Amino acid sequence: MTSQFSKKSEAWSARFSEPVSDLVKRYTASVFFDNRMATFDIQGSLAHAEMLQAQSIISAEDYAAIQKGMAQISAEIESGQFEWLLDLEDVHLNIEKRLTELVGDAGKRLHTGRSRNDQVATDIRLYMRNAIDQILELITQFRLALLDLAEKHSDTILPGFTHMQVAQPITFGHHILAYVEMFGRDAERMLDCRKRVNRLPLGAAALAGTSFPIDRLRVAKTLGFEDVCHNSLDAVSDRDFAIEFCAAASLIMTHISRMSEELIIWMSPRIGFIDIADRFCTGSSIMPQKKNPDVPELARGKTGRVNGNLISLLTLMKGQPLAYNKDNQEDKEPLFDTVDTLVDTLRIFADMATGISVKPDAMRAAALQGYATATDLADYLVKKGLPFRDAHEAVALAVRTCVERNQDLSDLSVEELQVFSPLITPDVFAVLTLEGSVAARNHIGGTAPSQVRLAIARLRQQLSK
Ligand code: ARG
Numbered sequence: 001m002t003s004q005f006s007k008k009s010e011a012w013s014a015r016f017s018e019p020v021s022d023l024v025k026r027y028t029a030s031v032f033f034d035n036r037m038a039t040f041d042i043q044g045s046l047a048h049a050e051m052l053q054a055q056s057i058i059s060a061e062d063y064a065a066i067q068k069g070m071a072q073i074s075a076e077i078e079s080g081q082f083e084w085l086l087d088l089e090d091v092h093l094n095i096e097k098r099l100t101e102l103v104g105d106a107g108k109r110l111h112t113g114r115s116r117n118d119q120v121a122t123d124i125r126l127y128m129r130n131a132i133d134q135i136l137e138l139i140t141q142f143r144l145a146l147l148d149l150a151e152k153h154s155d156t157i158l159p160g161f162t163h164m165q166v167a168q169p170i171t172f173g174h175h176i177l178a179y180v181e182m183f184g185r186d187a188e189r190m191l192d193c194r195k196r197v198n199r200l201p202l203g204a205a206a207l208a209g210t211s212f213p214i215d216r217l218r219v220a221k222t223l224g225f226e227d228v229c230h231n232s233l234d235a236v237s238d239r240d241f242a243i244e245f246c247a248a249a250s251l252i253m254t255h256i257s258r259m260s261e262e263l264i265i266w267m268s269p270r271i272g273f274i275d276i277a278d279r280f281c282t283g284s285s286i287m288p289q290k291k292n293p294d295v296p297e298l299a300r301g302k303t304g305r306v307n308g309n310l311i312s313l314l315t316l317m318k319g320q321p322l323a324y325n326k327d328n329q330e331d332k333e334p335l336f337d338t339v340d341t342l343v344d345t346l347r348i349f350a351d352m353a354t355g356i357s358v359k360p361d362a363m364r365a366a367a368l369q370g371y372a373t374a375t376d377l378a379d380y381l382v383k384k385g386l387p388f389r390d391a392h393e394a395v396a397l398a399v400r401t402c403v404e405r406n407q408d409l410s411d412l413s414v415e416e417l418q419v420f421s422p423l424i425t426p427d428v429f430a431v432l433t434l435e436g437s438v439a440a441r442n443h444i445g446g447t448a449p450s451q452v453r454l455a456i457a458r459l460r461q462q463l464s465k
Helices: 022-028 029-055 060-078 091-103 106-109 118-153 172-197 216-223 232-237 240-267 295-320 326-355 358-369 374-385 388-405 414-418 428-432 434-440 451-465
Strands: 156-162 166-172 274-276 356-358
Touching: 022 428, 029 060, 029 091, 029 118, 029 216, 029 326, 060 091, 060 106, 060 356, 091 106, 118 172, 118 232, 118 240, 118 326, 118 356, 118 451, 156 172, 156 358, 156 434, 166 172, 166 434, 172 240, 172 451, 240 274, 240 295, 240 326, 326 356, 358 451, 374 388, 374 428, 374 434, 428 434, 434 451
Parallel strands: none
Antiparallel strands: 156 166, 274 356
C-alpha cells in the first residue's frame, strides 16, 4: 500500500514538488530538543485515542493497537533504542511514524481530529505541570533546610545592615527567615501559575476546532486538566503560561541571587560570619590558600540566563498574529533551560543550606562595632518622656563623642552619658546590650528570639500541610 507516510522525509509531500534542503530541514527541525516531551506526547496521544474510541470515531481494535504500539515505543525510548530522525522534524512526527510502522493503519488514524498545533500545546502544558510540581517540592525542601538553620540560630546576634552600614542588631534566625518568606511567595506564584498551565488545548486542532464529534472534557479529565481552553484560536497560540512560569522562575533566581551575594560576603575572610562546606567550594589553580564560594557565585550568574529566557519568550510572542505560527517552536529551549537551571539550583541550595556553619563570635564582634544600639538609647529616652527628635539628637551627639574617642556607647559611664541627657540612669545599660536590643523587638515580624521561634513554628505548620 502506498501512502504519503511511506517516504519518511515528506509527511506532507503530495503538496510539494521538491524536497526541502538539508539546511532548511535542520533549521526547521525541533526533534533534538523537543524529544524530551516524548512521554507527555504519548500520554496525550493515548488520552486522545481513548476519546476517539469512546466517541466511535475509531474502532476499539484501533485503540487497542495504538495502546500496544505506544507501550513498545515508550520502552524503546526508555532503553535508548528509539531512533530519532531529523527527517521527521519533531517529537510528534517521530512517534507517529514509529507507531504506524508498528501497528499500521491504526497508527495513521491517531491524528484524526487533531493537529500538531494543539498537540504541542498540550505536551508543553503536561511537561510544565510536571516541572512545577517538582519545583514546588524542591522549594519546600529548601525552606525546611533554612528553617533548621534559623532554628539553630534564633539567638545568634549579628549586625543588621541598611546601605551596607551597621544599622541595628538582629538575630541570624530572623535574617534567614526573611528568605523563607521570599521562597514562600515564590511557591505561591508557582502554584498560581499551575492553575493556568493545567488547561487542555487539545480539540482546538489546527486553529478552528474539528468537524469530528470529539469530547474535550473527557480528554481533560483523563489527563488531569482542570478545564479546557475555551477558544480554539487562543488554545493553539497561547504561551502566556510559559511566560508566567519564566517570570516566576526569574523571581526565584533573583532571591537565590540575593542570598548568594550575602553568602559570598559573609564567607569573605574580611567578614568571616560563615563558612560553607568544602563540597560547595573550589580552590584556585594558582593561589593555594583560596577557598572560593563557587556555588553561590554561579547561581548569581545563572540568574542572568533565566532572566534572558523570560525576555526571549516575551519577545517571541509580541509580534505574532493569531493563531499558531512556527515561531512558537522557539518557546521550548528557553523553557527547558529555565526548568533545568532552576531545578539544579534549588536542589543544590537545599543541600548547601545544611552545609552552612555560622561563626557567632565574629557576628557578635561586628555587632558591637558601629553603634548598633544607638536607636535603643533613643527609644529609652523617649520612654522617659523626651520627644523622639530630641532623643535622636542627644544620641547623635553621644555617638559623635564615642567616634572621636574610639569607644562604644556601652563603654561610657552613667555620668558621661548624662552629659547628653539628664534622663539617663543606671538602668540604661540593659538597653545598650545586644541581647536587650533584640529581645525588645518582641512583636509579630520582630527580630526577638522568642518571635523567631514563633515564626519558625508557624512556618513549619504551614509546610506540613
Ligand atoms: N514542532 C512544532 C512546535 O514545536 C509543532 C507544531 C508544528 N505545527 C505546524 N503546523 N508546523 O511548535
